[in-house]
Amino acid sequence: MTNKTKISLENVSISYGESEAVKNVYLKIPAGKVTAFIGPSGCGKSTILRSINRMNDLIEKCSLKGRVLYEGQDLYSPNIDPIEVRRKIGMVFQQPNPFPKSIYENIAFGARVNGYKGNMDELVERALRKAAVWDECKDKLKESGCSLSGGQQQRLCIARTIAIEPDVILMDEPCSALDPISTLKIEETMHQLKKSYTIVIVTHNMQQALRVSDITAFYNAEVASGKSGGKIGYLVESNDTEKLFNNPDQKETKDYISGKFG
Amino acid sequence: MIKKEKNKLNKLDYNIRLSRNICNKLLTYTIIVFSLISIIPLLLVLIYVLIKGGSQLNIDLFLLEPQPPGSQTGSAGGIGNAIIGTIIITAIASLIAVPIGVGGGIYLAEYSKGGFFSKFIRFGTNVLAGVPSIIAGVFIYAVVVVTKVIIGSSFSGVAGGMALSILMLPMVIKTTDEGLKLVSDDLRKGALGLGATMYTTIVEITLPHAFKSIATGIVLGLARAAGETAPLIFTALFSYYHISSFNDIFYEMSSLSVLIYNFALEPYSAQNQLAWAASFILIFIVLILNIFSRLFSRRKSY
DSSP: OTTOEEEEEEEEEEEETTEEEEEEEEEEEETTSEEEEEOSTTSSHHHHHHHHTTGGGGSTTEEEEEEEEETTEETTSTTOOHHHHHHHEEEEOSSOOOOSSBHHHHHHHHHHHTTOOSOHHHHHHHHHHHTTOHHHHGGGTTSBGGGSOHHHHHHHHHHHHHHTOOSEEEEESTTTTSOHHHHHHHHHHHHHHTTTSEEEEEOSOHHHHHHHOSEEEEEEEEEOSSTTOOEEEEEEEEEEHHHHHHSOSSHHHHHHHTTSOO | OHHHHHHHHTOOOOOTTSHHHHHHHHHHHHHHHHHHHHHHHHHHHHHHHHHHHHTTOOHHHHHSOBOOTTOTTSOOBOOHHHHHHHHHHHHHHHHHHHHHHHHHHHIIIIIOOSOHHHHHHHHHHHHHHHSOHHHHHHHHIIIIITTTTTTTOSSOHHHHHHHHHHHHHHHHHHHHHHHHHTSOHHHHHHHHHTTOOHHHIIIIIIHHHHHHHHHHHHHHHHHHHHTOOHHHHHHTOOOSSOOOSGGGGGSOOOOHHHHHHHHHTSSOHHHHHHHHHHHHHHHHHHHHHHHHHHHHHHSOOO
16 A cells, blocks of 8 residues: 555656646656655746646646556546546645635635535534644634635645545645744644645755655756757656655756755 | 035025926926816716705605696606616616626636637727717617517617616626736636636636625616616607506606706706706716725725
8 A cells, every 4th residue: 555656647748838848757656655846946846746636727838748647547538527636636836825715614615616515514623623723713713714824824725625535635835935833834734644645745945855755756957959948847866755865866866955056 | 615515515405496396386286276177077067966956855756757848737746757767777787787797707807718709809898888878779779679679669678778788788897807807816726726617616716706896897887877868768768657567667668867858958947847856866876876886895805
């Protein structure tokens, strides 16, 4: 069970219109672990993350080659419903984006979307507890989600994602807009969450990758060979976090981690 | 000597004789005068109508039907049916314009990808907003009144509502479109990222968020429609009688604006007085609608 692959990317290349953003990515994301994507800006790690729950569909002219397999199903085959995909693979964004509704309704929204029929109060409490924000907002469930602090908002967004009872949670730099204490709390939340979910997190913060992840994938970018002159991202290596940070296979990884560039 | 010169150089006092300061003062006062002049017409109209029409207010005015000019009673009656008529016609107009306008605005803001079709619609909306109201009246006259397509009725309250809806439509589309575009994309992504459908996202997240500006647009559109005369002369015409049944909306219907137009031109002073009273009520209604739109746009949302 522990080493089962949840998601695997097979030769995935993604381009925005004419310009390729990231190419030839082969990656296996194991179930029940935290996988971190690190790398310099513009290396396509967020693009890859978004491709896992088809959020790239919302970006015009974004096209994908290769296969993204979730438990053996190709997410981009024509008979797949992207809405079902997003219900199984939830996403937390860089900017906390609570809906302009009450805290309770924020959580209930996701659950209702998913057709949840059980006791809503119970589910709201469970989701907020799992996201470690219950104690801070149990007395003000009727207040606006936007009245919370940034860190609490982000944990509310995580709770909202948990409420749809997904299988995988994707986090796109969830802490980059937060202060260190909120970050710490979110990281603690992640340690709790990985017991029940597969988590993929994009982060700019290598310390964070080291603290929270089991597997780390390092992406890098090179100047594209074409006339556009843009950068194309590619996966350098993915390994157990400990190995990647202490004894990476690739020299590039070592240079990045030791701060020689990027 | 040196000290004196230094003093002169660093002098920071305001000097009123400098040409730039004179110019500055002059222009400031000029624009103050201009802006005062610009509100004078509004004040004069309000005060004049208030004096002329306000003095006519009594309970009969709101209840009675108007009397045809030259009748023996000496009294011109009331404008009760015209008030009801204006309310019914604008209600019909919004029943048509609000669903179409909000729907069109949702399409433009949420679904369209900025291609030819949406550019065409946006351009068309702007053109429609500039169409003179009388053209809307003539159009409905030709298409609905003359052809009697609506269950055989010619001039009718429904036709009047349709003419006014043409005037409301661009305003509703525009405010919906703009209101929705102001909703942060993060919210949209958040909802879609949870596996919500476009429908749920729009109905539960973006529309409620844009509700204020949409409601403001609808109310302003209503206020504009309620005051229009020209389109109604061609469509709803006028009636001296109260509405007695639902079917009456398929017949000629009175409205405040047409009543003012008709009675202000009459040689009888009783009718002229009634036109003033109707003017007062109409201005009052439009004012109330505008204040409503202010309240909507101030309403606190989460």
